[in-house]
Amino acid sequence: MHKVYLPSGELFLCNEDDTLVQGALRQGVGLPYECNSGGCGTCKFILEEGEVEELNPDAAGLSDRDKRKGRKLACQCRPMSDLKIKVSPDPLYTPLHKPAIQQAKLVSIETLTHNIRAFKFKPDTPMDFLPGQYTLLTLPEGDVRAYSMANLADDQSGVEFFIKQVPGGHVTQALFDIRYDTDTEVSLDGPYGIAYCRTSPRDIICVAGGSGLAPMISIARAHVQAGIKRKLYFFFGGQRHEDILKLDQFRRLVGDSTGIIQYTAAVSDETSSGSADNGFVHQVMLERMGQQLSEYDIYCAGPPAMTTALESTLHTIGFPMGQLYYDRFF
Numbered sequence: 001m002h003k004v005y006l007p008s009g010e011l012f013l014c015n016e017d018d019t020l021v022q023g024a025l026r027q028g029v030g031l032p033y034e035c036n037s038g039g040c041g042t043c044k045f046i047l048e049e050g051e052v053e054e055l056n057p058d059a060a061g062l063s064d065r066d067k068r069k070g071r072k073l074a075c076q077c078r079p080m081s082d083l084k085i086k087v088s089p090d091p092l093y094t095p096l097h098k099p100a101i102q103q104a105k106l107v108s109i110e111t112l113t114h115n116i117r118a119f120k121f122k123p124d125t126p127m128d129f130l131p132g133q134y135t136l137l138t139l140p141e142g143d144v145r146a147y148s149m150a151n152l153a154d155d156q157s158g159v160e161f162f163i164k165q166v167p168g169g170h171v172t173q174a175l176f177d178i179r180y181d182t183d184t185e186v187s188l189d190g191p192y193g194i195a196y197c198r199t200s201p202r203d204i205i206c207v208a209g210g211s212g213l214a215p216m217i218s219i220a221r222a223h224v225q226a227g228i229k230r231k232l233y234f235f236f237g238g239q240r241h242e243d244i245l246k247l248d249q250f251r252r253l254v255g256d257s258t259g260i261i262q263y264t265a266a267v268s269d270e271t272s273s274g275s276a277d278n279g280f281v282h283q284v285m286l287e288r289m290g291q292q293l294s295e296y297d298i299y300c301a302g303p304p305a306m307t308t309a310l311e312s313t314l315h316t317i318g319f320p321m322g323q324l325y326y327d328r329f330f
């Protein structure tokens, strides 16, 4: 364990195997972060004293300018000595459930679309998490990737992820080649993420693009299970018709037998049909929901291009940005 001193003089203890983000959150210290994967740059800090091991010095979250200014990524640095770092914790990032590592076994694989499968892992002890959060999954060979939970913490059968196959992707290819049998042991480290569903008087809009399906389904499942009176509008987008869920499939997944959630599918590269609108999912959502968007909380997950486009459009039209929640996928 190494001591990590913050500008306020407070400190947290960080294990040598943990990054600074993991170490801080395990102790309830809210260091700013988002993707935990080196892509977004939210976790930048300046190292004032001590030595760190940088897991990926070329991570996309650091620009050349950042490097010249001596900035590093707290989600990619492990302590090699006691440290003094320049970055201030923010209560927004204080975890409601502190992340912890535990072993889990693969218990089932189910096909959802031609390129999305549901993988369920049973951890040694149930994991506490909030709808919309994610976990760092380590496969037997040691590769680590972030995956969002699709189910709810009270599901005794395990933790479920919806994983989209990325052509040429290292981890998804291994998972889709079925190199792993049930009973394969993995490690789960979580929960992480700040885009979890908040209590609010407003109606909810969920926007999911491709790989972002899981956290939005988790929010929808929580909504149905709680019997919440607020309305929930769910938008799911892909490139082609084969990429999206049909209405009955969506309802079965979220347990919405009476149709309390309004589901809209969107396809960007094929013409619309009775079951899907034509266009990028965030554009379809903006067209369908009209001008009164500030009356909603918007949750969104998916490829960075989609989240960035939605964020910038909402910013332009004066949407109250505190009502938009997402963790960027990188």
Ligand SMILES: Cc1cc2nc3c(=O)[nH]c(=O)nc-3n(C[C@H](O)[C@H](O)[C@H](O)COP(=O)(O)OP(=O)(O)OC[C@H]3O[C@@H](n4cnc5c(N)ncnc54)[C@H](O)[C@@H]3O)c2cc1C
Residues within 6 Å of the ligand: 034, 035, 036, 037, 134, 145, 146, 147, 148, 149, 161, 162, 163, 164, 165, 166, 168, 169, 170, 171, 172, 173, 211, 212, 213, 214, 215, 303, 327, 328, 329, 330
């Ligand atoms: C907070 C967070 C939550 C996430 N939740 C989920 C989830 O619930 N389900 C899910 O399927 N994925 C999710 N991801 C993405 C996931 O972590 C991996 O990045 C993804 O599965 C690709 O891993 P890979 O090893 O197959 O690809 P890699 O070998 O790491 O990458 C191969 C190539 O694919 C590109 N690439 C990586 N990810 C994507 C992507 N999503 N879409 C298109 N191209 C990509 C890379 O830039 C690279 O060029 C999440 C990511 C983050 C940061």
Ligand code: FES
Residues within 6 Å of the ligand: 032, 033, 034, 035, 036, 037, 038, 039, 040, 041, 042, 043, 044, 061, 073, 074, 075, 076
């Ligand atoms: S780059 Fe560290 S949290 Fe995204």
